[in-house]
Structures are given as structure tokens and as C-alpha cells.
Amino acid sequence: MSQPLINKFVVVGIGLIGGSLATGLKQRGACAEVIGVARKPETCVEAVERGVVDRAYTSLSEVASELRQGDVVFISVPTLSVTSVLQEIKECISSEVTITDGASVKGSVLRAAEQVFGEVPPQLVLGHPIAGSEKSGVTAANPNLYENHRVILTPASTTDAYHLGLTTDMWNAVGAEVLTMSVEEHDEVLGATSHLPHVIAYSLVDTLAQDIHNPNIFRYAAGGFRDFTRIASSDPVMWHDIMRANKTAILQSMDLFIDNLSRLRAGIEQEDSDYLLKVFSRAKEARDEFTLMLAQRQAPSSKD
Template structure:
């Protein structure tokens, strides 16, 4: 039998992101053992009962002494909670152990590491899986969540090649496509393509629920509303943290959107048909091209 890629895989935060990677690695025989770390003993017990992890504890310190080179710690907690995990890492974890994360904002994670260690350790590979669901918690763990999805790694000059290669191979083992980019580019791109849409979805649903006084507002909503607002069911704590951590990039994207929305409002008010058709046609063309790119990417993945 082939040697597993990872001996012990330690997931700190046993929710959708961490639990899905844990179950994905287990299902593919890519790790010998999965150890979960969660603040609540009840979460640990449920994760074991559901087979998401092999065993679990409430502190990294409890299992730190048994970790060796080739083991991986995956930090899968809300963005603003990463600092407290890194403090526990600094106190308990050897520099031989590979550490990575799944936070949606990389600049804040880099700053957290610098605040805790005084630098970003060479063993710490910053990363972000571009996959998710409106579901959350240990019950949402899905071993196939990362199949044909992209994972962005944002290595720094200090990142050791050994640790980077192990993290890259780990994600590839669960069917993900791994890309690399700078921390700054990641946060700018995700601010526009992921964080802004969540702002809009949350705001739209809140507006309809709180400000439009019509009891039938959701009863007669059609599939387009359902599809567009699905992400407003995402974990509020996680997205609260993301908004604070990536504030600059999100505000820049919001300002652009608000300016365009204001121009669109003016076109509607003034019955400017030419302007409306230009915007709608341009948007349809861009969306159709995005759909073609997705279809082509999935086609290549199937051939591979």
C-alpha cells in the first residue's frame, strides 16, 4: 500500500471548510489520521461521531508533542480568529510542522502572523480554497467540495519550498486546481468577485425583509431571486470577519458598484433606452463569456 501524503492532518475549526478537507483527504487515502481541534467538546464529539475526524481535542497543546515533519495543520477558523490560533502555534508547535489556512483574506492573516511571531514563519503557507456553500458547521462537511474548484496559495519570499509543495499536493489530492498569486492581488480580486456579491446579497435580502412592507415579498419570489440571494444564507460571523479584514478592497468595489448603480438609476428615471440596453447587453456578453470559460474548464478537468 502506498504511503499516505500526510501522516497526521490536524484541522483547527471543524466546519464546512475544514471538515470538507478532512473528509476529502480521508476518503482518498491521502492521510493516515485526521485530528480535529475545536473550542467546544460537543463539536469534537459530533465530528468524531460523523466520521469527519478520527479523534478530536479542544487545544493544539494536547497533541502538539506527537506531531512531526510531514504532518499538516490546517487553520479553518473565521478570519479574525486566526491570531489566537497562531498564538497557540507559537507556544506549542515545532518549526518542522507544515501550517496552512483557508481564510478568505490573506493580508490580515499575514499581518496576524507578523504580529504574533514578528515575521511570517517559513512553515506557514497562506491559502484560500475558492469553494464553499451557504451551509456551515460540522454537519456541512463534504468530501467532494473541492473537486474541480480552485485553491489560491499566496506564498511569500520566506515560504519554504518543502512546505509549499506539501500544501499544493494536499489540495491536488482532493481534486482542486492550485494557483499562486500575491497577497495583494488575491485580496483585490476576491474583494470584487466574492466579497462584494455577498455584500449585495445580504443588503438586498435585508432590504426586502425589513424595509419593504409587503407580506408577499418572499412568497412570490421566483428562481432568479433564490439563485442570486443564496449566499445571504452564509455564516454571518465568517462574513462579518471578512468585511472587517478586507475593508479597503471591499469599499473600493462597493464605491464602483454604487456609482454604476446610480448611473443605472438615472437611466431608468430618464427613460434612457440606449444607456439601459448598452449596460444590459454588455453585462449579458460578459456573463456569457464567464459561462463559456467555466464550461471549458470543467471539460478539461473531465478529460484529465
């Protein structure tokens, strides 16, 4: 039997992102053991009972002495909680252990690492899986969540090649495609393509729920409303943290969207048929192109 890629995989935060990676690695035989760390004892118990982890603790320090080279600690907590986890890592985890994360904002994690360590330590590989669901918590763990999805790694100049390589291999093992880019580019791109859509979805649902005084407003909502607003069921704490952590990029995207929405409003008010058709046609063309790109990316290769 071949040696697993990772010896001990430690997931700090046993929710959708961390739990899915844990179960994905377990099912594929890519790690010898999965250890969970969660703030609540009941979460630890449930994670073990569901088979998401092999054992679980409420503190990283309880397992720290076991960890060596070839082990991985994956930080999967709300963005603004990463600093405290890094502080605990500094105090009790060997520099041989690979540390990586799944936070949706990389600039805030970079700053947290610099604050705690003085620089990004060689063992730390900043990363973000571009996959998710409106579901959250340990019950949402899905071993196939990352198949045919992209993971963006944003290594610093100080990141060691060994730790970067192990992190890359880890994501490849669960079926993900790994890309690299700068922290700045990541936060700008995700601010527009992920964070802005969540802003819009949350705002739309809140507007309909609070400001339109019609008790039947949701009763007659069709599939388009359901599909468009699905992401408004995502974890509020996680998205609260993301909005604060990536404020600059999100505000820039919001300003651009608001300007375009204002122009669209004027087009509707003035019954500017040409303008409306141009906007809708341009958007349809862009959306169709995106759908085609996605289908091509997910299609099985000729080698399969």
C-alpha cells in the same frame, strides 16, 4: 500499500471548509489520520461520530507533542480568530510541521503572522480555497467540495519550498487546481468577485425583510431571487470578519458598484433606452463568457 501524502492532518475549526478538506483527504487515502480541534466539546463529539475526523480535542496543545515533519495543521476559523490560533501554534507546534489556512482574506493573516512570529515563518503557507456553500458547521462537510475548484496560495518570501510543495500536493489530492499570487492581488480580486456579491446579497435580503412592508414579499419571490440571494444564508460571523479584515478592497468595490448603480438608476428614470440596452447587453455578454470559461475548466480532460 503506498505511503499517504500526509501523516497526521490536524484541522482547527471543523466546519464546512476544514471538515470538507478533512473528509476529502480521508476518502482519498491522502492522510493516515485526521485530528480535529474545535472550541466546543459537542462539536468534537459530533465530528467523530460523523466520521469527519478520527479524534478531536478542544485545544491544539493536546495533540501538539505528536506532530512532526509530514504532518499538516490547517487553520479553518473565522478570519479575525486566526491570530489566537497562530499564537497557540507558536507556543506548542514544532517548526517542522506544515501550517496552512483557508481564510478568505490574506492580508489580515499575513499581518497576524508578523505580529505573532515577527515575520511569516517558513512553515506557514497562506492559502484560500475558492469553494464554499451557504451551509456551515460540521454537518456541511463535503469530501468533494474542492473538486474542479481553484485554490490560491500566497506564499511569502520566507515560505519554505518543502512546506509550499506539501500544501500544493495536499490541495491537488482533493481535486483542486492550485494557483499562486500575491497577497495584495488576492485581496483585491476576492474583494470584487466574492466579498462584494455577499455585501449585495445580504443588503438586498435585509432591505426586503425590513424596509418593504408587504407580508407577501417572499411568498411570491421566484427562482431568480432564490439563486441571487442564496449566499445571504452564509455564516454571519465569518462574513462579519471578512468585511472587517478586507475593508479597503471591499469599500473600493462598493464605491464602484454604487456609482454604476446610480448611473443605471438615472438611465431608468430618464428612460434612456440606448444606455439600458448597452448595460444589459454588455453584462449578458460578460456573464455568458464567464459561464463558458467555467464549463471548459470543469470539462474532463482527454486523458480522463
